[in-house]
Amino acid sequence: MPTIPGVANTPPSSVKLASQEAINAEIALIAGGYERGSQPESHPRLDYLPYRSSAKRCPTNDLYRTDPELIERTAPVFGQQDVGPFDSDLTVQHLGAPIGERIVVTGRVLDTDGRPIAGQLVEVWQANAAGRYIHVRDQHQAPLDPNFTGFGRCLTGADGSYSFTTVKPGPYPWRNHHNAWRPAHIHFSIFGRAFSQRLITQMYFPGDPLFDYDPIFQSVLDRRSRERIVATYDHEVSSHEEHTGYRWDIVVGETPMVNR
Amino acid sequence: MIETPGQTIGPFFGFALPYAGDSQLVPPGHPDAVQFSGLVLDGDGVAVPDALIEIWQPDAEGSVAARAGSLRRDGFTFTGWGRAATDNSGRYSFSTLRPGGEAPFIAVTVFARGLLHRLFTRAYLPGYPPDGLLSSLPENRRRTLVALEEGASLTFDIKLQGADETVFLRFDNSSD
Ligand SMILES: [Fe+3]
Numbered sequence: 001m002p003t004i005p006g007v008a009n010t011p012p013s014s015v016k017l018a019s020q021e022a023i024n025a026e027i028a029l030i031a032g033g034y035e036r037g038s039q040p041e042s043h044p045r046l047d048y049l050p051y052r053s054s055a056k057r058c059p060t061n062d063l064y065r066t067d068p069e070l071i072e073r074t075a076p077v078f079g080q081q082d083v084g085p086f087d088s089d090l091t092v093q094h095l096g097a098p099i100g101e102r103i104v105v106t107g108r109v110l111d112t113d114g115r116p117i118a119g120q121l122v123e124v125w126q127a128n129a130a131g132r133y134i135h136v137r138d139q140h141q142a143p144l145d146p147n148f149t150g151f152g153r154c155l156t157g158a159d160g161s162y163s164f165t166t167v168k169p170g171p172y173p174w175r176n177h178h179n180a181w182r183p184a185h186i187h188f189s190i191f192g193r194a195f196s197q198r199l200i201t202q203m204y205f206p207g208d209p210l211f212d213y214d215p216i217f218q219s220v221l222d223r224r225s226r227e228r229i230v231a232t233y234d235h236e237v238s239s240h241e242e243h244t245g246y247r248w249d250i251v252v253g254e255t256p257m258v259n260r
Numbered sequence: 261m262i263e264t265p266g267q268t269i270g271p272f273f274g275f276a277l278p279y280a281g282d283s284q285l286v287p288p289g290h291p292d293a294v295q296f297s298g299l300v301l302d303g304d305g306v307a308v309p310d311a312l313i314e315i316w317q318p319d320a321e322g323s324v325a326a327r328a329g330s331l332r333r334d335g336f337t338f339t340g341w342g343r344a345a346t347d348n349s350g351r352y353s354f355s356t357l358r359p360g361g362e363a364p365f366i367a368v369t370v371f372a373r374g375l376l377h378r379l380f381t382r383a384y385l386p387g388y389p390p391d392g393l394l395s396s397l398p399e400n401r402r403r404t405l406v407a408l409e410e411g412a413s414l415t416f417d418i419k420l421q422g423a424d425e426t427v428f429l430r431f432d433n434s435s436d
Contacts, residue, residue, distance in 0.1 A: 042263045044376035051268075053374030056303040057420045061401075063379075063430040066393045071318055071359075071367050072380075072431060076341035079328025112261050121331075125276035135272040151276035153331075187270065189277065195316050196431040198369050200378060202267040219376050220265040228264045251261045256431040 018052075018177040020213060026050040027218045034221040042225050042253075050215035052176050068256040072195045078121040078155060088154035090124075090166040098148035100129025100167030102243035105203065105231065108160040109190060109250045116160025117197075117252065123153045123189040124164055131170030131184075140172050165243065171210055183210035183217060192252035203248050204230045266377035271310050273371075274345060278312075281333045283344035285315075285356040292320065295413045296366060296383070297353035300346050302374075303421030307350025311372035313418070314343045315354060315383075322360030358414075363391035365405075370418055370428075379428040383407045383416040393429075401427050 027050050034041070046058040086092055091102060105124075109117040127133045127150060130142035134149060152164050169184050185202040192198065204217065208230075211217050220226045228251070237245020269277075286293050296315070300308040317340050319325050325340035333339075344352040359366055365382040384394065384406045394402050404426045407416040419426050 043265045044267065046376055048376055051374070051376065054376055055374075056306070057308065057372060057374035058376075059379065059425055059428050060303075060421055061425055061427070064393075064397075064427050066396075066429050066431065068431040069365075069391075071316060071324060071365075074324050074326065076316055076330060076339065077326050077328045078330065081329055082331035110261060112263060114261055123277060125273060127272075133272040133275070135275050137274075138272055149275070187267075187273065187276075190264075195367050195369075196380065198314070198378060198380075199264065199266055200269050200371055201264055202270075216268060216376070219267075224262055225265045228262055229267065250264045253263050254432050 017175065020177060020179050023050050023177045023180075023215060024213065027215060031218070031221060040222050040225070042222065044219035045221060048215065048219040051219055068194070068196055073256055075120070075191050075194050075197065078119070078191070080155070082121070083153055083155050088152050088162075088164050090148065090150060090152045090164065093149055094147040096147040098128065098145050098167050100145075100148075102165070103168050103246060104163060104165050104237055104239070104243050105186065105246045105248060106161065106163040106237055107248040107250060109156050109162065109192075109252065110160055111192065111197070111252055112254050116156070116158070117192055118156055118158050118160055120156050120191045120193075121153065121189075122156060122162045124151070124166075124186050126150045126166065126169040126186040127172055129167045129170050131172035133172075138172075142170065142172070168205070176215060181210050181213065183208040183214050188250065190250055190252060194255050196256050197252035199250070199252055201229060201250070205246070206230055206233055268373060268376050269312055269371040271373040273312060274310075277343065278345045279331060283342050283352070283354045284333065285340065285342045285354060286338060287335055288355040290355070290357075292357055293355050293412065294358055295353060296356050296407070296416065297351060297413065298416040298418060299350045300352065300370070300372065300418045301350060301420065305422065307346070308372050308420065309346055309348045309350055311346045311350070311352070311370060312343065313346070313352040314341070314369040314371075315356070315366050316341050316369075317356065317359040317366040318361055318364070320357045320360045322364065358385060363388050363394070368416075368418070370420075372420070375420070379420075380430070381405065381418065381426055381428050383414070385409065385414070397427060
């Protein structure tokens with residue numbers, strides 16, 4: 001298990017934060033090692049030290065391969081009683097309209113064979129247009145928006161489709177290293193057809209200049225997999241005088257087989 | 261199709277994912293209710309106050325409930341699914357039923373700031389013959405998957421890293 005001396009989960013202010021250049025060098029070193037490998041890795045590295053908080057929170061043993069039992073080959077069920085009609089429009093949850101670029105984010109939840117995951121729960125949360133979460137521990141100096149909470153949920157349709165109306169979140173600073181900024185993103189929580197397909201991830205916006213500087217984005221070493229977490233601008237989703245549109249399909253892992 | 265990679269849940273899910281009744285699969289006053297709880301600890305044994313634990317389990321007869329209503333619980337339907345954020349001391353707690361079956365366990369998912377991708381594990385009830393997974397593990401690792409039972413409480417600590425690191429699982433054939 002590699003460790004970095006002096007790195008705690010939340011660096012106290014006395015700990016000197018690494019420079020962006022040092023983080024970039026670590027990112028490049030790990031990426032270089034990956035390019036030389038052959039096995040595509042579809043998920044982030046758990047022990048990815050450019051993301052400092054992973055140092056003490058990543059398991060050191062390999063994940064242990066086992067056959068799924070029945071409960072793990074099924075998934076929790078959600079229904080219309082679980083989701084309210086306005087839960088998927090993050091712009092109508094308060095008296096006024098939130099500040100920011102109005103956007104619609106839509107797409108489908110699919111399995112690796114391209115089959116839709118129908119009637120399943122999708123949850124999203126995000127910072128406001130200024131890059132501030134309403135979470136009490138977010139002390140970023142940007143303003144809160146009294147008309148924006150930044151949480152939504154919906155059930156996928158028969159074709160696996162979901163859609164959220166919201167505002168484009170701003171980038172925000174964090175204390176991973178000196179001058180660390182997260183690219184704008186929306187957090188997504190997804191359920192598949194099996195327990196093992198449970199996924200929490202982040203959707204990014206195309207062309208974000210912060211991608212190269214962000215260890216969380218870069219923790220996905222495979223370039224083609226990394227492209228999977230970036231939405232596409234879709235003019236067909238944009239609506240006259242209403243909002244711009246982004247399309248993002250989410251593909252959950254294989255339905256597990258029993259290999260006995 | 262290429263799978264969508266996971267990303268960390270981050271530190272700011274607390275206003276979004278937890279909800280009223282999230283951790284109460286049955287009301288705590290239910291005659292068969294058990295408390296399923298434990299600590300989430302990092303590699304230094306320090307509590308993880310910003311983890312989210314989800315559970316998915318069969319009912320007392322060992323059947324998969326497959327019923328809706330986990331987000332707006334009616335107090336009567338056992339859905340088998342629940343969610344609990346850890347508190348400032350790193351503790352999560354559910355009110356649920358003992359799962360049924362031959363080697364009964366509660367399936368557990370772990371999310372946390374600092375964890376780039378979710379982890380899966382199992383919390384077995386003690387006192388049953390070991391199943392295939394438990395039998396295949398050396399004793400020191402096996403015991404990380406077995407809850408401690410005392411009266412109506414099941415205690416299951418989750419150690420993300422270190423000497424008593426919990427066994428975390430994968431179910432596919434990929435390199436993930
Ligand atoms: Fe975030």
